[in-house]
Amino acid sequence: MREFSDIISKWYSQNKRDLPWRRTRDPFKIWLSEIILQQTRVAQGLKYYLNFVSEFETVNDLAKSKEEKVLKLWQGLGYYSRARNLHFTANYISKELNGEFPKHFKGLLELKGVGLYTAAAIASFCYDEKVAVLDGNVFRVLSRVFGIDQPINSSLGEKIFRELSTELLPSSEVSNYNQGIMEFGALQCIPKSPNCEPCPLNSRCDALRTKRVKELPVKLKKTKVAEWHMSFLVLISGRGTVLRKRVGKGIWQNLYEFPSFVASSAEDSKNDLSLFISEASVDVNSLEFVSAIYRHLLSHRKIHAQFFVYRVEEIPSLLKSETVVFEDLLGLPIHRLIEKFISDSPSFFKLEGKS
Numbered sequence: 001m002r003e004f005s006d007i008i009s010k011w012y013s014q015n016k017r018d019l020p021w022r023r024t025r026d027p028f029k030i031w032l033s034e035i036i037l038q039q040t041r042v043a044q045g046l047k048y049y050l051n052f053v054s055e056f057e058t059v060n061d062l063a064k065s066k067e068e069k070v071l072k073l074w075q076g077l078g079y080y081s082r083a084r085n086l087h088f089t090a091n092y093i094s095k096e097l098n099g100e101f102p103k104h105f106k107g108l109l110e111l112k113g114v115g116l117y118t119a120a121a122i123a124s125f126c127y128d129e130k131v132a133v134l135d136g137n138v139f140r141v142l143s144r145v146f147g148i149d150q151p152i153n154s155s156l157g158e159k160i161f162r163e164l165s166t167e168l169l170p171s172s173e174v175s176n177y178n179q180g181i182m183e184f185g186a187l188q189c190i191p192k193s194p195n196c197e198p199c200p201l202n203s204r205c206d207a208l209r210t211k212r213v214k215e216l217p218v219k220l221k222k223t224k225v226a227e228w229h230m231s232f233l234v235l236i237s238g239r240g241t242v243l244r245k246r247v248g249k250g251i252w253q254n255l256y257e258f259p260s261f262v263a264s265s266a267e268d269s270k271n272d273l274s275l276f277i278s279e280a281s282v283d284v285n286s287l288e289f290v291s292a293i294y295r296h297l298l299s300h301r302k303i304h305a306q307f308f309v310y311r312v313e314e315i316p317s318l319l320k321s322e323t324v325v326f327e328d329l330l331g332l333p334i335h336r337l338i339e340k341f342i343s344d345s346p347s348f349f350k351l352e353g354k355s
């Protein structure tokens, strides 16, 4: 056990990437980086992290900002409840905890949006608390080195991996070791074709010895994702269009989008759009453009979306209050599908050359 953690820590000191959140022990910055990196890879996350920390130096700065601004900075990462939780938790820490992050794993775990992994990451990276991190990279390394074929997403599997990862923790410098095993999974013991020949663990790796590198880790298949068909109504009048804020619970809550019609089939969603058009007295002959079908995959949903652009004299009175001028379009938090359509069709919004 001791040897394993020594090898990982040594490998980390020689191979780690120089990343801004590795040069700090500020829990606010570590927390930000972890929440962002749960959504995306390092290369893309870096830009988001730098934007966030240049906008908000402390948790109090983030708390003072409007949720809309946080969503805008988050735009493109998806899973917007994470951004909303980020803002909520910043407010809680600022107001209820005097701007101070809890200094222990258990206290961190009580924060909204902070689960076992994030609490362990902050506690160990910032305070060297002896608590193991368990993410996809760690599961992979442990499953291969120790030859564990219990599914990583089964409750028994999670128990086995959690106990093993705790046993493997070194008695000091937990921060280095925890970051090391994650980095080892990200760079060395990668999902496909890991580079086993120069690997410092190759003489101890059960998967390599038993030729099961490709088989491990084992993961149970997820249940089928639901399909959504969406028709978006894009009204253009002069220099204005209609965008509405999504209300109610859901992944896109509080983000803006063109009026949308969701159904379980493309036909039903188009029918709903047609009904709405007649209700709002939009001239059917003003239809100018129908987009190709956009496909968008979320963790639990597969979306097929189509945009219907109508150029009208005036925005119908039913929708007037939701009119947005083109100049303000890019300043509002919008979800990925809307962003994609606007960037594919900038001429409708007179946004050529802008982003």
Ligand code: SF4
Pocket (backbone or CB within 6 Å): 141, 144, 145, 188, 189, 190, 194, 195, 196, 197, 199, 200, 201, 202, 205, 206, 207, 208, 213
């Ligand atoms: S030998 Fe290969 S499979 Fe085993 S830990 Fe190293 S890189 Fe991963």
